[in-house]
Amino acid sequence: MGSALLSGVAHAEVGYAEKEELKFGFIKLTDMAPLAIAYEKGYFEDEGLYVTLEAQANWKVLLDRVIDGQLDGAHMLAGQPLGATIGYGTKAHIVTAFSMDLNGNGITVSNDVWDEMKKNIPNGSDGNPVHPISASALKPVIDGYKAQGKPFKMGMVFPVSTHNYELRYWLAAGGIHPGYYAPARGDTSGQINADALLSVTPPPQMPATMEAGTISGYCVGEPWNQQAVFKGIGVPVITDYEIWKNNPEKVFGVSSDWAEEYPNTHIRVVKAMIRAAKWLDENNNANRPEAVKILSRSQYVGADYDVIANSMTGTFEYEKGDKRDIPDFNVFFRHHATYPYYSDAIWYLTQMRRWGQISEPKSDEWFMKIAKDVYRPDIYAQAAQSLLEDGVMSADEFPDFDKEDGFKPPQSDFIDGVMYDGKHPNDYLKRFKIGLKGDDQV
Amino acid sequence: MASLKDKISAFSVKGILLPVFGILVFILLWQVGASRVHTSLGEFPGPVVVYEQWNSLVAEHQNERVKADKFYVRQEERIAERQAKDPSYAGIIRDYTGKPTFFDQIFTSLYTVLAGFGLASLIAIPVGILIGLNRSVYSALNPVIQVFKPVSPLAWLPLVTMVVSASYVSDDPMFSKSFLTSMFTVTLCCMWPTLINTAVGVAAVEKDLLNVSKVLRLGWVTHVMKIVIPSAIPLMFTGLRLSLGIAWMVLIAAEMLAQNPGLGKFVWDEFQNGSSNSLGRIMVAVLMIGFIGYLLDRVMLAFQRFASWDKTQVLR
Numbered sequence: 001m002g003s004a005l006l007s008g009v010a011h012a013e014v015g016y017a018e019k020e021e022l023k024f025g026f027i028k029l030t031d032m033a034p035l036a037i038a039y040e041k042g043y044f045e046d047e048g049l050y051v052t053l054e055a056q057a058n059w060k061v062l063l064d065r066v067i068d069g070q071l072d073g074a075h076m077l078a079g080q081p082l083g084a085t086i087g088y089g090t091k092a093h094i095v096t097a098f099s100m101d102l103n104g105n106g107i108t109v110s111n112d113v114w115d116e117m118k119k120n121i122p123n124g125s126d127g128n129p130v131h132p133i134s135a136s137a138l139k140p141v142i143d144g145y146k147a148q149g150k151p152f153k154m155g156m157v158f159p160v161s162t163h164n165y166e167l168r169y170w171l172a173a174g175g176i177h178p179g180y181y182a183p184a185r186g187d188t189s190g191q192i193n194a195d196a197l198l199s200v201t202p203p204p205q206m207p208a209t210m211e212a213g214t215i216s217g218y219c220v221g222e223p224w225n226q227q228a229v230f231k232g233i234g235v236p237v238i239t240d241y242e243i244w245k246n247n248p249e250k251v252f253g254v255s256s257d258w259a260e261e262y263p264n265t266h267i268r269v270v271k272a273m274i275r276a277a278k279w280l281d282e283n284n285n286a287n288r289p290e291a292v293k294i295l296s297r298s299q300y301v302g303a304d305y306d307v308i309a310n311s312m313t314g315t316f317e318y319e320k321g322d323k324r325d326i327p328d329f330n331v332f333f334r335h336h337a338t339y340p341y342y343s344d345a346i347w348y349l350t351q352m353r354r355w356g357q358i359s360e361p362k363s364d365e366w367f368m369k370i371a372k373d374v375y376r377p378d379i380y381a382q383a384a385q386s387l388l389e390d391g392v393m394s395a396d397e398f399p400d401f402d403k404e405d406g407f408k409p410p411q412s413d414f415i416d417g418v419m420y421d422g423k424h425p426n427d428y429l430k431r432f433k434i435g436l437k438g439d440d441q442v
Numbered sequence: 443m444a445s446l447k448d449k450i451s452a453f454s455v456k457g458i459l460l461p462v463f464g465i466l467v468f469i470l471l472w473q474v475g476a477s478r479v480h481t482s483l484g485e486f487p488g489p490v491v492v493y494e495q496w497n498s499l500v501a502e503h504q505n506e507r508v509k510a511d512k513f514y515v516r517q518e519e520r521i522a523e524r525q526a527k528d529p530s531y532a533g534i535i536r537d538y539t540g541k542p543t544f545f546d547q548i549f550t551s552l553y554t555v556l557a558g559f560g561l562a563s564l565i566a567i568p569v570g571i572l573i574g575l576n577r578s579v580y581s582a583l584n585p586v587i588q589v590f591k592p593v594s595p596l597a598w599l600p601l602v603t604m605v606v607s608a609s610y611v612s613d614d615p616m617f618s619k620s621f622l623t624s625m626f627t628v629t630l631c632c633m634w635p636t637l638i639n640t641a642v643g644v645a646a647v648e649k650d651l652l653n654v655s656k657v658l659r660l661g662w663v664t665h666v667m668k669i670v671i672p673s674a675i676p677l678m679f680t681g682l683r684l685s686l687g688i689a690w691m692v693l694i695a696a697e698m699l700a701q702n703p704g705l706g707k708f709v710w711d712e713f714q715n716g717s718s719n720s721l722g723r724i725m726v727a728v729l730m731i732g733f734i735g736y737l738l739d740r741v742m743l744a745f746q747r748f749a750s751w752d753k754t755q756v757l758r
Contacts, residue, residue, distance in 0.1 A: 016524075021536050028714050039539075045516060048524070050536040055711055057701045068607045070619055204714035227716060231483075298502075298723075299541035302715025 014386045017048050017265040025056040025065055025074035028204050028301045029221040030312055031101045031250050032075045033291055034332060036300045038276035047268035055299070058202040059158040060089075066255055067092040073269065075100060076253035079160030079348045081374045086349075088160060088183065088357050093256040097379035098270045099340050100250040100277075102331035105163055105240040106225035106316070107170060109138070109217035110210055114235040114319070116141040128322050132242035132415060135174020142176060142195055155201040155209060155218035159190065162249055164198065165351040166240045167219035171196055172434040173243075173416035180356040182442040190355065192442055210234055221249075222311040222330070223303045230307050235319050238415075241326055245413035246335055248344035259379070270383035274338055275392060281333035288313045336399050340380055342406035343422025345371035350425045354435035356442045367425040377406055487722035492729065495722035503543040510538040542703060544723075548730065551693060551704035554621060555738075558628025559689040563682060565629070566636035570681075571666065573637075574644025574674070591634040595627050595692040599699055602626045620702035627696045632689035639681025643674030679746035686742055690735045705731055 022044075026032040035053055038044050044051040056062040056074070063080055065071040067090060081094035109117065120137040121129040145152040156164040159181070168178040179194025181187065191197050201209045206218045211233045218224075219240075228234035240247055252273060259266050279287055292309045295301045301308060310317050314327040331337045346367045352358045381401045387393040410421035418431045429437040436442070469489050479486035487495070514535065521533030542550065573580040603623045610622060647670055655669045671678075697706025709727050712720045 016528075016531075020534075021539075042516075045520070048520065050517075050539050052539040053541075055701075055714070057710070061701065070607075204716060207716070296717070297541075298712065298715055298717070298719075302711070302717050302720070304717045307717075 013389070014267050014271075014382065015264040017268050018262040019072070019265050020048060021050050021052075022072040022265070022269070023052045023054060023070070025054050025062045025071040026300075027059065027062060027075060027202075028055055028303075029075075029104075029250075030223055030295055030301055030308055030330065031104045031221055032300065033280055033295060033312075033330075034100055034252075034273045034276040035075055036294055037279055037291060038272040040294050041276065041279060043272035043275045044269075047272050049265070049268055049272065053299070059161065063090060063094075066094065066253060069255070069258075072258060073252060073254040076251050077158055077161045077163075078248055078251045078344065079162065079165070079352070080158070081251060081253045082345060082348050082370065083160035083352070083357070085374050086352075086358065086370055088352065093373070094253045095256045095259050095374055095376050096251040096253045096340055097259075097266065097376040097383070098252040098273050099248055099338050099344065100252055100273075100332070102246045102249055102335065102337045103239070103241045103328060104249050104311070104330045105166060105219060105221045106236040107167060107217065107219045107238050107240075108206075108210070108225045108228045108234045108236045110234050111232075113138070113141055113216050114237070116144070117237065128319075131238070131318070131324070133237045134415070135171045135176050137174070138171075138237075139174060139176055146195075151197050152195070153197045153199065153215045155206055155215040155220070156198050157203050157206075157220055158200060159188065160348075160352065160357065162240070162247070162348075163219040163221070164190075165348065165355075166243050166247070167198060168351070168355060170219075170238060170243050170415065172432065173414075175434075177434055178355070180436070180442045182356055182359060184359040185442075190357075192356070207231060207233060223301060223307045226307050226310045226317060227303060229310075229317050229320055230304075232320065236316070237318070239316055239326060239329060241329060243415045245411075246328065246331065246337075248337075248341070248347075251340065259376070263379075266379055267383045267386065270380060271387055271390075274333075274383060274387060277333040277338045278393065278397065281331065281337075285314060285327075333397075338380070339399050339404075340375040340377050340406075341408055341422075342368070342371040342375055342377075343408045343420075345375045346422040346425050347420060350420075350428055353425075354429055354432060354437070356436055359441060361439050361441075362426075364424060364426055371406075375406070377404070481721065483716060483721050484718050487725045491722040492725045495719060495726050498719070499544040499723065499726060503545050506540055506543050509540055513538050513540065544708060544727070544730075547703065547705050547708045548734070551697065551706070552734070554624045554702075554704060555628060555686075555689050555693045557621075558625040558693065559632060559686050561625065562629040562633035562685060562689065563636055566633040566681075566685070567640055567678065570637045570640025570678070571644050571670065571674070574641035575666070575670065580641065580645075587634065587637065590630075591638075593631070595631045595696050596699060598627050598630050599623070599696055602630070603700060620700065623700055624693060624696050624702045624704065628689045628693050631692040632685040635684035635688065636678070636681035639684070640674060640678045643677030643681075644670050646677070647673045675750055676746075679742070679750065683739060683742045683746070686738050687735065690731075690738060694731055 024035060026035055039051055039053055054071070056065065059077060059080065062071070062074050063076070063084060066074050067084070076096070078099070081096050083089055084092045084094045117137045118129065120140055121133055124130045142152045154167065156167050158164065171178045177193055177195045178198055179191040181190040182192055199215070201215065201218065203220050203224050206220045206224045207227050209215050210218060210228070217234070225236040229236065254266065280291055289309070292305055292312050295308050295312070296303060296305045311329050314325060314329060315323050316326045316329055317323040349358070349367050349370060353362060384393070384398045384401070388395060407422050410419055412419040414420065420428055426438070429435065473488045476486040476488035517535060524531050525533060573583050606619050606622045606626065610619060651669050651673060655665050660668065693704065694706040696702065697704040698710045701707055701710065705727055709724050712723045712727070
C-alpha cells in the first residue's frame with residue numbers, strides 16, 4: 001500500500017507551503033537538535049517556512065499546545081502521539097512523519113544509592129565497574145529500603161515517555177517490579193504492586209529534585225544525566241543504548257487536522273528536518289562540536305558547552321572520571337533513524353499494554369491499526385522523494401521505499417535478550433516475566 | 443550665604459550621600475553573602491557576575507538585531523525569487539523568528555502589564571464609584587469582591603487559559619493567546635485595590651460638599667464629576683498604585699507558570715537551562731523586575747500629583 005501511494009505522487013513536485021509562519025515547541029533536551037539545526041542552517045527557510053522555536057515548560061503543556069493549535073508541531077516523546085491517539089491522558093489524534101533520533105537517555109541514581117549498588121557490581125581489569133549494569137544490583141538496595149519501611153522513589157518525565165518504559169524495562173529485567181497502571185479504575189499513578197515508585201518530573205528539574213532528596217534516581221534524556229555528574233550529585237548507571245541498542249526516541253508530532261489542512265507545509269517541514277538530521281551525523285559526527293555550540297545557546301538547551309558535548313560527541317561519563325566511548329549515544333540519521341517505522345510505534349504500544357496503560361487485551365491487528373493511524377511513512381517518503389529531486393540527498397541514504405513495509409527485522413539487542421518482532425506484539429508480551437500479557441488485567 | 447551652603451550640604455547628605463551609602467552597603471553585603479552560598483550551579487551570583495551577565499545580555503541583543511536584519515534581507519530575496527516564477531504571489535514579510543532577547547521580553551512584559559492594568563482600571567473605577575455611591579449595590583457586590591480579592595494568579599491562570607483557548611478562536615488573531623491569558627490574569631488579580639479604594643473614597647466625601655451639591659441642586663452627572671470624583675481622587679490613586687504594583691508581580695508569576703513571553707519566561711528558561719550563567723542572568727532579571735516596578739510606581743505618583751487637587755498632601 002505504501003509503495004502504491006508513493007508511486008502516485010513520486011513525480012509531483014511539492015507545492016508551496018500553505019502556511020509559512022509556524023511555531024514549533026520543544027523541551028530543553030539535546031535531542032531537539034534537528035529543529036535547532038534546521039532553523040540555524042536555514043533549512044526551514046529554504047522550504048519557504050518561517051519557523052519560531054519555543055521551549056515549553058513540560059511535556060504536558062507541549063502536548064496540550066499542539067492539540068489546541070498554539071503550536072503547529074513539536075518535538076515529542078514517541079509515546080505521546082500514540083498515547084493521545086488511543087486516549088491515554090488527553091485524547092487527540094496526533095500523527096508523526098519524522099522520527100527525531102535514536103538513543104540518548106540514561107538512568108542516574110543518587111550518590112548514596114550508587115555507593116550501595118557498587119557493592120553488588122564486579123570491577124573490570126581497569127578497576128571500573130563492569131557495564132552494562134543490571135538492575136539486579138539495585139534490588140538489594142530497594143530491599144533495604146523496604147526493610148526500613150521507606151519507599152524507593154524514582155523520576156521519569158511523562159507517563160507515556162520513552163523514559164518511563166526504559167526505566168521500567170531495566171527495573172523489570174533486574175527483577176524489580178515498577179508497578180502497574182489501572183486507568184479503568186482511575187489509577188494513573190502507575191504504582192500498583194510497585195517495588196520502585198516512579199513519578200513524573202520535568203527533565204530540566206530532575207537533578208534538582210534528586211538533590212533535594214525527593215527521588216533517589218531518574219531516567220531522563222541528555223544533558224540531565226551528565227549534569228548530575230558535573231554537579232557531583234549522582235551517577236548514571238546505564239544508558240538506554242545498553243537497555244535497547246538503537247531504540248527509537250523522540251518524534252516530531254503534529255495534530256492530524258493540521259496535517260490534513262497543510263499537507264505541503266508538512267512535507268516541507270519533514271524535508272528540512274531530514275536535512276538537519278543528516279547534517280548532524282555527516283562525516284562521522286564532524287559537525288557535532290558546532291551543533292553543541294548551537295545547543296548550548298540559552299534559547300535552545302542552554303546548559304554549558306562541556307555538559308552537552310559529553311554525550312553529543314560520542315562519549316558518556318559515568319562515575320566522575322569513568323568516561324567511555326559510546327559513538328551511537330545520539331543517533332540522528334544513521335541506521336535510517338529518521339524513518340517512522342511501524343514496528344517502533346508497536347513497541348511503545350506493547351509497553352503501554354505491558355504496564356496496564358492499555359487495560360484491556362488487544363489484538364495484533366489493533367496494534368497495527370493504531371501504528372498506521374499515527375505513524376505516517378507515506379509523508380516521509382514524499383519528503384525524501386522531493387529531497388532526491390532537489391539533489392541534496394542520495395537514494396542510498398533512505399530505506400528502499402518500494403520494498404519497505406515499515407517493520408524492522410526482529411531485534412534482540414535488549415538488556416534481557418528478549419526478542420522483539422513488531423509483527424507479533426502479543427507473542428512478544430508473553431516473553432516477559434513481569435508485565436501484563438494475554439487476557440491479564442490489573 | 444552661609445544658610446544656602448548649609449542647605450546644599452544638608453541636601454547632598456540627605457539626597458545623595460545617604461542613598462549612595464545605602465546602595466554601597468547593600469552591594470557589599472550582597473557580595474559577601476553571595477560568596478558564601480554554594481549552589482549546584484556554582485556560587486550565588488554577586489554584583490560583579492551580574493554586571494558581566496548584563497553585558498552579555500546586551501551583546502546578545504545586539505547580535506540578534508544583526509541576525510534579524512539578515513533574516514529580512516534573505517526573506518526579500520526569497521520573495522523576489524518566487525515572484526519571478528509565480529507573478530501572482532503576493533509576498534508577505536514575516537516577522538523575525540529568532541529568539542526574543544532580554545530587552546524584547548521587558549518590552550513584552552511592560553506592554554502586557556499596562557494592558558491588563560488599563561483594563562482593570564476601566565472596570566474597577568466605574569464599579570467602585572457605583573458601589574461607593576449606592577449602599578444597596580455595595581451590599582450586593584461586597585461578598586463577591588471579598589471572595590475574589592484574595593485569589594492568587596496561580597489559581598486564575600488555568601481557568602483563564604482554558605477559557606481563552608476555547609473562546610478566542612480565529613484564523614488570523616489580532617492578539618496572541620498567550621498575551622490574552624497573561625493580560626486577563628493580571629486584570630483579575632489587580633482590579634480589587636482600585637475598586638475598593640475608589641468605593642471608600644467615594645463614600646467618604648465630606649458632608650459639607652454633599653450639602654453644597656444639594657443646595658446647588660446639581661444633576662447626578664455633575665454631582666459625580668464635580669464633587670464625588672475630585673474628592674475620591676487621592677484614595678483612588680492609592681488604589682491604582684497598589685493595583686499596578688500587584689499587576690506587575692502577578693504578571694511575572696503568570697508568565698513563569700504559563701510560559702507566556704515576558705520577563706517571567708526569561709527567568710524560567712534560565713532556571714531550566716541550568717548553565718553556569720543561569721543564576722547570574724536570573725539575578726539581572728530580578729533587579730530589572732524590581733527597577734521597573736519602582737519606575738511604574740513613580741509614574742503613577744506623577745499622575746497622582748498632577749490629578750490631585752490637594753497639592754499640599756505628602757505623597758511618597
